[in-house]
Amino acid sequence: MATGTASSEVFENLRMELRRGCLIVAVLAQLRCEQYGYTLRKALADDGLAIDEGTLYPLLRRLETQGLLVSQWREEDKRNKRFYRLSAEGELILKQLLAEWESINASLNKILQEA
Amino acid sequence: MSKTSSRDSSSSRNSAELIDRYLQAVRFWLPKSHRQEDLMAELGEDLRCQIEDKETELGHPLDQAEMAAILKRCGSPMMVAGRIGPQRHLIGPALFPIYEFTVKMVLLWILVPVFVIIVGPVNLANSGGDWASAVLNTFGDLWSGLFIAAGIITLVFAMIERTNVHLGAEIKWDPLKLPPVRTGERKPSPPKAVCQFGFNVFGLAWLLLLPKYPVLILGPAAALLRATPLLHTFYLPFVLLSVVALLRSGIILARPQWTWFPLLSPLLQSALVLILLNYMIEALAKTPSAYPFVVLQDAVRDSPKYFKLAGIVNLSILVSIACVWFAVCISAIVQTRVFLRHVRKRTSAASGIASVGVR
Helix, strand or coil: CHHHHHHHHHHHHHHHHHHHHHHHHHHHHHCCCCEEHHHHHHHHHHCCCCCCHHHHHHHHHHHHHCCCEEEEEEEECCEEEEEEEECHHHHHHHHHHHHHHHHHHHHHHHHHHHC | CHHHHHHHHHHHHHHHHHHHHHHHHHHHCCCCCCCHHHHHHHHHHHHHHHHHHHHHHHCCCCCHHHHHHHHHHHCCHHHHHHHHCCCCCCCCCCCHHHHHHHHHHHHHHHHHHHHHHHHHHHHHHHCCCCHHHHHHHHHHHHHHHHHHHHHHHHHHHHHHHHCCCCCCCCCCCCHHHCCCCCCCCCCCCHHHHHHHHHHHHHHHHHHHHCCCCCHHHHHHHHHCEEECHHHHHHHHHHHHHHHHHHHHHHHHHHCCCCCCHHHHHHHHHHHHHHHHHHHHHHHHHHCCCCCCCEEECHHHCCCHHHHHHHHHHHHHHHHHHHHHHHHHHHHHHHHHHHHHHHHHHHHHHHHHHHHHHHC
């Protein structure tokens, strides 16, 4: 029983680590079209990558500080919302990250076929 | 119709109020920074959108319980603040090993011995022979002393962390000058070597300050006691020994490639300490006085109530000398064994290489 709990904990930690990098790519990819926080979260969840508020907003801040995103407060439906979109640098980085992703994927597939 | 609209507006007021209360609770746990309001506004907007979506899904305005369920899913205010706030630590991973080592050194190897050897006997002398109250007082003082010392060390390290003084992080280094790999030997850890050097500097400074500030060793009893000529005679050799220890730790730090040095030098240092202690014990045997180390100050010389204090402090110094002598003897034996093992390994490795060369 304890071993089962420990192994599920190990799996959960590894899953989180695996997701962390993928989430950044997913957020950057989603923000090729301008969106605000909630719609971005919904879009990610609809595509199978649910992300909570506590993870998304600090991540958006970090990506913006790194110059990969630009944001703007704007009124929509009589409410102020912060809209995000990919910056020119962000587009370049996303392209590089996607190429890296493809390369990792190809390597993994090759390794798994060999095994 | 008007009933529905009034219910709607009341629900929207309630939801706004509940969200504001929730955000206020989250804000409480966040550091004050210019980004806080921005983050709060975004989180609030997200929650309002969630509530709207839920209302569209259910086809009616949410009641308090339904809104509370959304906030509950979002997480407790403290947890949310922890996730959205900046990642903070008091002492970072780079400094932590040095911090841990310093705490251990100060608490276990300085504070506890000082209480056992000095404060305990002084408390016993002041308690008028009441052992129980002396032991309780000493434990009480030790307990608060441990907390204060640990607190001060933590504060100092937290300040170092805050000012971004990362020890060794900016040091220029050359991979080609790294010491060769030592097989089967314990690697001396650089933070440990730095700390040893630091402690030796501290020890030497403490020793140099003793003549002017005897309170550093005698505590409150310094007002009543003074050192005898015997202690004065051995003061300079002890200072020299402390200088030797400082040089030793300095060399270990500056020349990590001298793998033999950390093994041989403690042995030599132990030998010096034993020689000095033997001289001291000999001198002690020749001293007729019952108070060989400290005597009462002139002002209280004739006060019988302090005779016992002087006796206890002399006895504690004598016991400390005996303990140090015993500990140094044991460590000298261990150091000799470690050094001989090292020499044997070196010799067998050299002969192994030679035999491979012959083949």
